[in-house]
Amino acid sequence: MAREINLVPDIKNEMIKALKLRNFIFFLCIIVAAASVGITVVTGLIMGGQQLALDSKKATINNLSNKLNSYSDLGDFLTIKDQLGNIATLTNNKKVLSRTFGILSALIPTGADTIRISEMNVNLAAESPTFTFDAQANAGREPYIDYNVLDAFKKSMQYMRYDYGEYVDKNGTTIPAYCMIEHGNDGAMFRDADRGIYAYWTIHADGCDTSKQNANTETSTETTDSTTTTSTTAYEEEDYEGQKVVRIWRTPQFADWYKIQEVAGQPYMNVDGAISNVPHFVSSCITYKGDTTYDTANPKWTETNDNCQLVPNSSTESSNSTGIKITDSSNGRSENEELVLRFSAVIALNPAVYNFNNHHMMAIPPSGRRNVTDSYVQVQAMFGQRAKDCAADDATCSSTPTGDTSSDSNSSTNNTEQNNTNTNENTNGGNQNG
Numbered sequence: 001m002a003r004e005i006n007l008v009p010d011i012k013n014e015m016i017k018a019l020k021l022r023n024f025i026f027f028l029c030i031i032v033a034a035a036s037v038g039i040t041v042v043t044g045l046i047m048g049g050q051q052l053a054l055d056s057k058k059a060t061i062n063n064l065s066n067k068l069n070s071y072s073d074l075g076d077f078l079t080i081k082d083q084l085g086n087i088a089t090l091t092n093n094k095k096v097l098s099r100t101f102g103i104l105s106a107l108i109p110t111g112a113d114t115i116r117i118s119e120m121n122v123n124l125a126a127e128s129p130t131f132t133f134d135a136q137a138n139a140g141r142e143p144y145i146d147y148n149v150l151d152a153f154k155k156s157m158q159y160m161r162y163d164y165g166e167y168v169d170k171n172g173t174t175i176p177a178y179c180m181i182e183h184g185n186d187g188a189m190f191r192d193a194d195r196g197i198y199a200y201w202t203i204h205a206d207g208c209d210t211s212k213q214n215a216n217t218e219t220s221t222e223t224t225d226s227t228t229t230t231s232t233t234a235y236e237e238e239d240y241e242g243q244k245v246v247r248i249w250r251t252p253q254f255a256d257w258y259k260i261q262e263v264a265g266q267p268y269m270n271v272d273g274a275i276s277n278v279p280h281f282v283s284s285c286i287t288y289k290g291d292t293t294y295d296t297a298n299p300k301w302t303e304t305n306d307n308c309q310l311v312p313n314s315s316t317e318s319s320n321s322t323g324i325k326i327t328d329s330s331n332g333r334s335e336n337e338e339l340v341l342r343f344s345a346v347i348a349l350n351p352a353v354y355n356f357n358n359h360h361m362m363a364i365p366p367s368g369r370r371n372v373t374d375s376y377v378q379v380q381a382m383f384g385q386r387a388k389d390c391a392a393d394d395a396t397c398s399s400t401p402t403g404d405t406s407s408d409s410n411s412s413t414n415n416t417e418q419n420n421t422n423t424n425e426n427t428n429g430g431n432q433n434g
Contacts, residue, residue, distance in 0.1 A: 094356035095124045099363075101187065103353060106160060106310065106363035107131075113149045114138050118386035129354055131347040136332065136340040136387040150326070150343060157324045159366035160310035162350065164358040165283040167199065167248050169210045170234060172276070175201055177359040179208035181245070189362070196251025199360075201279065203235065203246050235279065250281040250360075252288055254301050271299055281360070284308075310363055312350050323348040331397050332387035339397055342387045 100122055108115055120133035137149040167175045181200040183189055190198050202208050211234075235246045257269035257278060267278035273288035285308035290299030311323040329343040352358055390397035 092357065095129075095354040096356055096361070097122070097124065097354070099354055099361055102361070103310070103349065103363045106365040107347070109153060109156070113152065115149070115153060116384040118384060124354060128351055129349045131349070132345075134342070134344050134386060136334060136342050136384070138334065138338065138340050147341065150329070150341060154324055154326070156366050157311040157347070158313070161285070161305045161364040162308050162310045162353050162361060163283055163285045163305065163364060164352075164361045165281055165285070166359060167201065167279065167281050169279045170277050171210075173210040175210060175279075176207060179203070179205060180248075180360065181240070182360065195253060196249065198247050198249045198251070200240050200245040201248050202243060203237070204244055246279065248279045248281065252280070254290075254299075258290065258299065260296065284358070305364070308350070308352070310350060310353060311347060331390050333390070333394070333397060334387050335385045340387045
């Protein structure tokens with residue numbers, strides 16, 4: 001049996017292992033170096049390609065820039081483009097100055113106790129629009145100088161409200177604002193003495209037929225030999241100044257619309273004020289509620305408008321402040337030589353009343369049942385000549401007590417609060433505040 005004898009010393013074995021490890025490490029270094037060289041070459045190629053691409057794009061951009069700058073109307077084009085981009089911002093900031101007429105009709109009292117404006121400034125630039133004016137208060141009877149008139153005017157500010165919203169068709173589709181006619185030629189809103197406020201929908205004008213927006217609208221199509229005509233049969237039309245229009249009531253018609261249960265195809269209004277199956281006005285301020293406690297078939301209707309205050313309370317003065325500040329007052333003589341109370345005032349209004357995006361705006365005075373209108377004729381009557389100072393020899397004018405505008409007047413307060421109570425209660429078929 002053969003036997004192998006290892007005559008190699010142990011030190012020789014250690015040396016052989018060390019040589020093998022050295023050769024392996026050297027081999028790895030060669031591989032890593034080769035990989036590094038390859039990566040460097042590839043990176044160089046990529047960077048070179050990118051630089052070539054960048055140079056090409058830069059040359060293209062320079063050519064296009066030179067070509068663009070060669071246009072003579074470039075400045076006008078950039079101006080128009082910038083304005084188009086700002087349309088949304090401009091619209092949101094747009095104010096409707098003409099609403100001043102309707103606001104004045106609600107603010108300035110008419111009747112025996114009158115206030116006539118001699119000079120007025122409307123400021124819409126501030127965060128809160130303001131009316132700054134000089135005026136004269138006339139009680140209409142002896143004594144003509146009566147601070148109760150001015151006191152009642154100040155206290156009435158807290159009861160002033162406004163309303164806005166959208167008109168919708170019987171399916172609830174919003175009718176564009178330009179499709180609605182809300183005022184007559186005299187500037188007054190359309191009103192029915194018994195049924196309240198309404199407007200006309202120019203249903204056949206371009207872009208006003210909501211049946212094209214809502215496929216559920218009932219329409220009929222008549223086909224002739226030469227033309228195809230689509231006519232709306234879902235609404236009762238009438239003539240107004242030579243065109244066919246649809247009357248839409250802004251004031252809810254409680255007696256006609258309310259039903260205990262909804263009937264298909266018929267106007268419907270429930271006790272929570274929800275209206276359907278009839279074109280109507282959707283208010284953003286006023287809510288209606290029917291009380292059937294005593295009569296299920298004929299509810300007692302109430303309307304509430306707590307959030308849309310025309311003259312909001314001032315946050316810089318006392319809690320009783322209602323956004324009006326009397327800056328000066330004195331006795332004077334009107335153009336008819338009547339004793340009057342001259343005064344200057346500043347009224348801060350809610351910014352929402354002038355906002356262009358708030359459609360169909362209407363100012364509401366404390367006594368909503370009064371036939372207040374934004375007629376230009378009525379507004380014109382609110383202005384008059386400035387009252388004259390008391391003459392040196394006019395003892396009656398100089399000696400007549402003027403009272404104190406800050407004092408409370410029980411009678412004027414009670415009358416104003418009674419008017420506000422009447423505003424918030426409506427019976428079947430009652431009128432909306434206007």
